[in-house]
Amino acid sequence: MENTFKVEVYYEDTDLSGAVYHANYFKFIERARSHLIATLEIDQLKLLKNDMMFVVRSVSATFLKPAHFGDCLDVKTAFLRIGSASIQLKQKVLKSDECMFVALIKIGLISKGRPTRFPEVIREKLLNKDRFSN
Amino acid sequence: MENTFKVEVYYEDTDLSGAVYHANYFKFIERARSHLIATLEIDQLKLLKNDMMFVVRSVSATFLKPAHFGDCLDVKTAFLRIGSASIQLKQKVLKSDECMFVALIKIGLISKGRPTRFPEVIREKLLNKDRFSN
Amino acid sequence: MENTFKVEVYYEDTDLSGAVYHANYFKFIERARSHLIATLEIDQLKLLKNDMMFVVRSVSATFLKPAHFGDCLDVKTAFLRIGSASIQLKQKVLKSDECMFVALIKIGLISKGRPTRFPEVIREKLLNKDRFSN
């Protein structure tokens, strides 16, 4: 399963270099993850009410090409590994077919402030992700 | 009482125009307010634990001159009015003595999601603000 | 002419209150303006290459209701006045039919860092805005 999410670049995303401020790519790919999680019918607000939330444990990212104001970008998200307590994702930001940014992201879950394994219902949705349309 | 708070302009604050992105002035003056509230020995985290928080009710702002990367700015905050359920502030962003941005801000308090009057202990701290050093 | 633009609320837009951080409404309505300007076939990148850009001169805004993570918001933009050197807009952020935020915005144009009148070609596009579909 590879999920695609569209991002448009606005003034707020750029810096004085004229290009997207580097930290904002992490916002773009987070939007894509939130969208993907919703697609999998995992309700993050319900999780939060139960004092659980997904957190980023680590990222490893390369900035390949600068994106600019007005660019329409695609964020492509692929699952690399679904463990019992963490997920590994590969996320790319593309302009047309050119890759601007690529990141490996490790996501975990915390419950009441502590790392926890995924509840069975969430793990099942993650494992059955290919059932959900993009 | 007029409170001064220093802000330095970083890449993240600018946009492709080379100047500070307009919405970021509202971040700058919010930092100054949080700093000022701490100066008055009002503990915002304690308020939050009691499900209370200060909120911005309205703003009226004029963008006079653009600030740029590397600028060291002063945010000057003055109280215009301290009511039973809202405060009015005038906040200016200055570079040396030149005014870049000026805003009138109305702040209220919400408790459990609803507007509320200031508790007496907070109102007293606000009214006695001149006792606190800048 | 009233223009509608969709905004979805992500983690990055919220603060510890659980609601949208107040300054981010100004980002939301700026996205709507950039989108509207593109709809009018005014090319902001081309303007920038000629050292011209639209700038916000003043805002007057009221925060009515808090928006939250996952909310799908509509930004409605209406022209109040199109002058020779400035535009006045009314912009609302709505959740379903409930108004969360309303702002009056005055926009000007700068050329080589100085305020300037709108070039005829831009003024015409602004005046003929009703020809453009939403």
Added chain:
Amino acid sequence: MENTFKVEVYYEDTDLSGAVYHANYFKFIERARSHLIATLEIDQLKLLKNDMMFVVRSVSATFLKPAHFGDCLDVKTAFLRIGSASIQLKQKVLKSDECMFVALIKIGLISKGRPTRFPEVIREKLLNKDRFSN
């Protein structure tokens, strides 16, 4: 040489989890880098006027503990390697002595949009960094 830079956490830095939004750590460490570069008497604005700028080529980061509103954080920056066309830095975000976030950052220079080697004057300042006080 290890450089220390102070960051205070404001509303704008947090998200609905109550903690600092993950991407904002990259803003914190970028402020520290800009501050460090200024300490080395490298003028980023002058570079920009010559169409040169430092860019982040890659990051590898681990999120260890959440920082919260009101926290006073230290960003510690150490040089790992100074090459002819790139620098490698290790940057940590600490709260008191507890490490919240650690990142390896590779920085390069671009000139007229293309990667370039550091001019001799910049390379010298980087190599002589220990002469500069923190």
